[in-house]
Amino acid sequence: MKPHRIQQRTTRRARSPLRRLAVAACLGLAGIAAFAQGQGGASGGEVHITLARFFGSCDAEYGQVTDPSKASSECGIITALTNRFNAREAGRIRVDTQVVEHSAYYQQLGARIVGGDLPSIAIMHSSVLGDFAKRDLLQPLEDGFAREGVDVADFTPHARHGVSFGGHVVALPYDSHAALWHINLGLMKQAGLVDEKGHARLPASVEELLQQARAFKRATGKPYFVWLTLNDPSFFARSVLGLVAQQGGSLFPRGDRAVDLTTPQVREAVQFMRTVYAEGLSTRNMDYSAALQAFMAGAGGVMPNGTWLLGDLTTRAAKPGNPLSRQYEAVPEPTLFRQPATWADSHVWVMLRNPRQTPQERDAALRFLRFLNDESLAWARTGQLPARQSAVDSAAFKALPMRASLGPVAAHGTGLPTTVARQSRVMGVLGDTVAAIVVSGEPLEATLAKGQQRINRLLERESRFLGASAVEAGVAPTAQAGVSHGLR
Amino acid sequence: MSARVWQNGPWDRALMGAAIVLALLWMLPLAWVFALSLKSNAVLMERTDALLTTPFTLRNYADILANPAVFRWVLNSCVVALAQTALVLFISSLAGYGFARCEFPGRRIAFALALAGLAVPEPAVVIPLHRIFAELGLHNSYAGLILPRLAAPFGVFLMTQFFKAIPRELEEAALMDNASRWKIFWRVILPQTLPAQATLGIFSFLAAWNDYLWPLISATRPEMYTLTLGLAATQTNFAQSEGLGFLMAQAVFAALPVLVLYAFFQRHIVAAVAGGKAA
Numbered sequence: 001m002k003p004h005r006i007q008q009r010t011t012r013r014a015r016s017p018l019r020r021l022a023v024a025a026c027l028g029l030a031g032i033a034a035f036a037q038g039q040g041g042a043s044g045g046e047v048h049i050t051l052a053r054f055f056g057s058c059d060a061e062y063g064q065v066t067d068p069s070k071a072s073s074e075c076g077i078i079t080a081l082t083n084r085f086n087a088r089e090a091g092r093i094r095v096d097t098q099v100v101e102h103s104a105y106y107q108q109l110g111a112r113i114v115g116g117d118l119p120s121i122a123i124m125h126s127s128v129l130g131d132f133a134k135r136d137l138l139q140p141l142e143d144g145f146a147r148e149g150v151d152v153a154d155f156t157p158h159a160r161h162g163v164s165f166g167g168h169v170v171a172l173p174y175d176s177h178a179a180l181w182h183i184n185l186g187l188m189k190q191a192g193l194v195d196e197k198g199h200a201r202l203p204a205s206v207e208e209l210l211q212q213a214r215a216f217k218r219a220t221g222k223p224y225f226v227w228l229t230l231n232d233p234s235f236f237a238r239s240v241l242g243l244v245a246q247q248g249g250s251l252f253p254r255g256d257r258a259v260d261l262t263t264p265q266v267r268e269a270v271q272f273m274r275t276v277y278a279e280g281l282s283t284r285n286m287d288y289s290a291a292l293q294a295f296m297a298g299a300g301g302v303m304p305n306g307t308w309l310l311g312d313l314t315t316r317a318a319k320p321g322n323p324l325s326r327q328y329e330a331v332p333e334p335t336l337f338r339q340p341a342t343w344a345d346s347h348v349w350v351m352l353r354n355p356r357q358t359p360q361e362r363d364a365a366l367r368f369l370r371f372l373n374d375e376s377l378a379w380a381r382t383g384q385l386p387a388r389q390s391a392v393d394s395a396a397f398k399a400l401p402m403r404a405s406l407g408p409v410a411a412h413g414t415g416l417p418t419t420v421a422r423q424s425r426v427m428g429v430l431g432d433t434v435a436a437i438v439v440s441g442e443p444l445e446a447t448l449a450k451g452q453q454r455i456n457r458l459l460e461r462e463s464r465f466l467g468a469s470a471v472e473a474g475v476a477p478t479a480q481a482g483v484s485h486g487l488r
Numbered sequence: 489m490s491a492r493v494w495q496n497g498p499w500d501r502a503l504m505g506a507a508i509v510l511a512l513l514w515m516l517p518l519a520w521v522f523a524l525s526l527k528s529n530a531v532l533m534e535r536t537d538a539l540l541t542t543p544f545t546l547r548n549y550a551d552i553l554a555n556p557a558v559f560r561w562v563l564n565s566c567v568v569a570l571a572q573t574a575l576v577l578f579i580s581s582l583a584g585y586g587f588a589r590c591e592f593p594g595r596r597i598a599f600a601l602a603l604a605g606l607a608v609p610e611p612a613v614v615i616p617l618h619r620i621f622a623e624l625g626l627h628n629s630y631a632g633l634i635l636p637r638l639a640a641p642f643g644v645f646l647m648t649q650f651f652k653a654i655p656r657e658l659e660e661a662a663l664m665d666n667a668s669r670w671k672i673f674w675r676v677i678l679p680q681t682l683p684a685q686a687t688l689g690i691f692s693f694l695a696a697w698n699d700y701l702w703p704l705i706s707a708t709r710p711e712m713y714t715l716t717l718g719l720a721a722t723q724t725n726f727a728q729s730e731g732l733g734f735l736m737a738q739a740v741f742a743a744l745p746v747l748v749l750y751a752f753f754q755r756h757i758v759a760a761v762a763g764g765k766a767a
Contacts (some may be wrong), residue, residue, distance in 0.1 A: 060551055101717075104700075297534060308725075
């Protein structure tokens with residue numbers, strides 16, 4: 001027998017158990033796959049609707065909870081609310097939640113739209129609604145709302161403005177989330193910056209703020225501000241947006257297709273931030289997590305950050321033995337210029353245009369939206385501000401910690417004009433530009449001009465891409481000079 | 489570590505010392521991740537540098553396992569990664585053998601086209617691919633998760649090169665024994681390619697296990713999520729600050745099967761990566 005044949009036979013014998021194992025594994029795998037693929041599916045009778053959202057999944061903790069007051073965090077409360085609706089509508093409607101990671105959410109939603117695999121309801125930020133509305137992807141909801149008893153007139157001005165496109169209401173606003181000042185009252189007292197009631201004494205101008213910040217640093221040896229200066233362009237973009245709006249200015253004074261970063265208002269806002277940073281009145285080299293840790297450890301007096309931290313920080317302040325114990329308050333960002341204004345955005349619920357959606361599914365989805373609208377006070381426990389004015393004005397809302405003073409934020413919230421395209425990217429470039437000036441010390445004028453050029457190139461490309469469809473969809477720019485999301 | 493190494497000169501000892509230091513440095517982030525996973529989220533909101541101080545907790549792991557969907561996601565990942573690996577090995581081997589050993593019209597062009605796939609970035613094809621699978625109704629299915637990843641230009645290239653290096657005499661001897669092409673491929677040539685198969689298998693499995701983009705857009709029903717997708721979906725919006733311990737526990741949990749795999753097949757993997765044959 002030839003040597004290679006002997007080797008071949010030997011190899012074959014040696015491998016036969018391995019081969020049997022491989023075949024068994026393949027068969028097992030195929031069986032498992034077939035079994036697993038066959039699982040799930042809808043039961044008869046009920047109308048099933050799908051809810052695409054972020055906020056995370058916490059079924060382990062709240063999977064059986066139907067009382068939102070027994071849940072905490074955004075994830076917990078929306079899970080409990082969905083459970084409550086499913087329990088109430090058992091046998092008639094079932095909401096199946098499809099949770100996607102926050103940072104990948106819009107990527108997936110875009111792919112689902114392209115592939116025609118559409119959820120019945122999806123969450124969005126009002127700042128991205130324009131991109132979807134211009135492509136005519138959203139169902140107008142005003143008729144459905146009227147039928148279900150959702151009172152559009154009860155939406156707060158910020159919320160209503162954010163969901164109105166081309167004369168239609170294209171989403172249910174769920175909240176307003178805005179920038180606040182989170183304050184360490186212990187350090188403020190040490191610096192003599194509290195009033196007779198024990199609240200922080202807030203500055204009313206840039207000069208006063210700088211004086212207070214310098215006095216704070218002298219008294220405590222710590223910076224006045226805890227800033228998110230690292231890997232968080234949105235911090236700079238939101239800050240500048242609010243400061244420009246306070247001066248009565250706009251980043252888009254000539255319509256929604258060209259940003260102007262050369263206005264005196266923008267220069268003033270950026271220069272102010274540069275002074276704070278250059279004088280060491282803010283912390284340095286901190287990203288979101290580091291800044292939060294630093295604030296909780298008492299590293300600074302004021303952390304400008306979102307409403308979403310209210311719950312966590314209030315809970316922390318209620319516990320003894322940490323720098324915030326009974327020494328914490330949150331207030332709207334102070335007015336440093338002519339008028340109150342602060343950056344704000346909203347979570348909104350939309351129904352995408354779906355030719356395959358049945359009238360029963362649409363009705364069921366609208367009923368769920370009505371339910372969410374009714375329960376907006378439960379959601380307010382997350383720290384976000386309700387999108388219903390009646391909820392903002394209610395005693396129940398004002399009884400929540402710090403909320404009594406936060407009502408005006410819902411009225412003064414501002415953002416980019418709703419019809420500005422690619423807002424997330426625009427804010428990203430704006431934030432990078434301001435960070436380059438404030439943190440890296442790049443020249444102010446030249447860097448702003450470069451940032452402006454980058455943003456306008458982006459908008460020009462977008463405009464070329466869907467200019468025609470915007471006109472077809474009947475979406476006209478709603479923001480005029482100086483007017484954006486806010487009430488102004 | 490053999491005693492012989494230490495009996496060598498000072499340079500060898502220095503080299504070994506440097507290797508140990510580098511290995512420890514490389515392991516430091518992993519140890520940090522593991523240590524963070526044993527801390528409560530509340531503690532980590534205050535500070536993340538106190539790794540070796542109590543209290544430690546297994547709560548983060550318990551939270552992961554308390555979600556019944558996790559087991560389904562593990563199962564999905566196993567099905568997808570194993571099936572994908574097996575099929576990539578099979579297809580790449582066949583293609584590689586064809587390109588290396590069979591003469592047919594257009595072979596060079598076909599090989600160049602296959603290799604051109606290496607230069608196409610994934611985002612460029614993901615939307616057309618998504619539309620095709622939507623048309624076929626294959627999203628939210630195992631087929632939808634597995635099939636798009638079977639086109640593996642790197643695998644074809646690797647196997648072609650490996651087949652080319654096998655002496656033709658082996659094949660010719662089998663031909664003289666009247667073996668068919670399939671028999672020659674399956675019985676004679678394929679067993680010689682175990683090192684390449686192991687290398688390709690490892691890369692394919694890891695790529696399938698860690699894949700995120702395609703499952704993200706193809707599997708929209710939670711019951712069809714893979715482990716990476718499912719774990720990411722459970723993260724809250726500010727997990728990096730408010731749920732850091734849970735986040736790190738997820739990272740450890742997702743890596744566990746790969747580590748177990750490595751522990752079992754360590755000998756083959758090292759040999760494969762080193763380009764040799766496992767003993």
